[in-house]
Amino acid sequence: MRRGTPAGPRGAAAGPRPTEVRELTVVSTGGARLHTRIHGPDGAPTVVLVHGWTCQARFWNPVLRLLLPDHRVVVYDQRGHGRSPATPGSCCADALADDLCAVLAASVPAGERAVVGGHSMGAMSVVAAAGRPELAERAAAGLLCSTGVDRLDGESVVLPLRPGPWRGRAQRLLLRNPLPYGPVTPLFRRIVRHVTLGPGADPALLLWTSRMVRDCPPGARAEWGRVLATLDLAERLPRLDLPVTVLHGSADRLTPPVHARRLAQRLPRCAGLIELQNLGHMTPLEDPAAVAEALRGLVREHVGASAARAPTPAVGDGPGTQPVNPPVNQPRDRQER
Template sequence: MAETSRGPAGRPDVRVLTVTSTGGARPHTEIHGPDDGPTVVLVHGWACRAAFWYPVLRPLVAAGHRVVVYDQRGHGDTPATPGSCSPEALADDLCAVLAATLEEGRRAVLVGHSMGAMTIVAAADRPLLRAHAAAALLCSTGMDRLADESTVLPLRPGRWCSGGQRAFLRTTLGYGPLAPLFRRLIHHITMGQGATRAQCDAVARMVRACPRRARGEWGTVLAGLDLADRVGQLDIPVALLQGEADRLTPPVHAHRIHGRLTRPDGFVRLPGVGHMTPIEATDTVVATAARLAKEQL
């Protein structure tokens, strides 16, 4: 079920929905573009929100696509549901959004970044996803060993490194003011050297605005995540996009995912690009999503 209202400033091409999901979650959902266009569903990652996708959304809508975005629980305009964060909750919310935005028989291309891509894989065995998903694009993500293989902290691989990465994911400490030091830290963690000041500032503001308790609870989920066995259940064409300078989910993850896919449909590696591929390599994300929509819808 969903409640619908008009878009910002009454724009006729934007509809806002509040979807009902499990555990009391009510994902804030937006539909942009023409109702008769091929549908692309964009799923954001940890500590981000639906607005993260706007640089990708705008050219897709301009090209005639119908684009759905939503805030994961505890992010953006979706209230937190303490104690209900899990891979199953991610899958529940995605399926609730698909049910609310796609009529029976209508399919979409799913595009997920980081935790958003994990969301798609978490729902791989759901009949509703199989009914509505025509193809998927997984950007900068991993399905297991996230704390063990992250290179965010400059430590040698091992127990201390893994422990430090887990502590980073789980912390509920505030990130402090939007000062130069914080910007440099966000740049190091999330982006490649070629990222612009404006891109870094946009990501820093978004991450800092994420409620810290929800961020910490989802980080705890990520620290122990293991969806390796579900990758092969995603029985649709799947494209991968990976920044080679990604520290949060280094390229080893993408290579392992690619080897587990049932129907791989492209693997693009981006030299010098960090974790935030939809911002750092917007044109590539748009082109890949549009190609999948053209071929599969």
């Protein structure tokens, strides 16, 4: 049984409330029906945000609130996550690209281009779509947060094992685990902290993250985990013909900084490498201000005032519910390279 989406931690800073929220269902390949939300006013520059494995669109709430009201922000639940139903047997790298391209076509006005930001598997969606005409037509620049495109099982340091085949096998088993996670116990929170967050993560943020990870349906989690265990998108990087900023946390165990540095070297148009000190894998939750700042910079540089347009009719089925409160912002110490 699928649980409800997690609420924000009590007492979290709410930030500015969205002026408008619209919901629509975007149809993609393999029967996928992607729950999509558009926040903010028509006429503002568009930012499309893609969440990662075991997360959901509300993962982006802390960043979204910092972008409103002067941006139009699109978020969607990846297939099998949040309010997007699973499509068993269809999960693969091309499905990630299909879904992103479908959302771009449905949400970015014709003749305009957006900044696309992805976290973890969401950033892999951007790379998977490299070379596709939909990405070239609708995306002006990209932000890749806390991600890698190959060697994910071998270079993760989640398990305290020496590098080698045994560590890779153990981490593949962890990714493919189809069992439910059960209640959010103190032990489960300790595991989530170790795997996903930096050492200074706030307890409220830890609880919010633990509930979100727990709520991901185990079947979809395992199927996408099998994809990640063998993922290799390195050959697609040369076709990612966009200005792309890479951002990562120095204490990331799932995708250690070696991935970010290798990405920065391989990208044909790398716009910068940002390292957030002592942060883990969940950089948009741990330091949403730094992520929002990076997105704003890409909008200023590559979209700017030219994105302004006359208001257009609302897209989708009408107003949706307001987003939940985000986790508490964490202090940051940023190093830009």
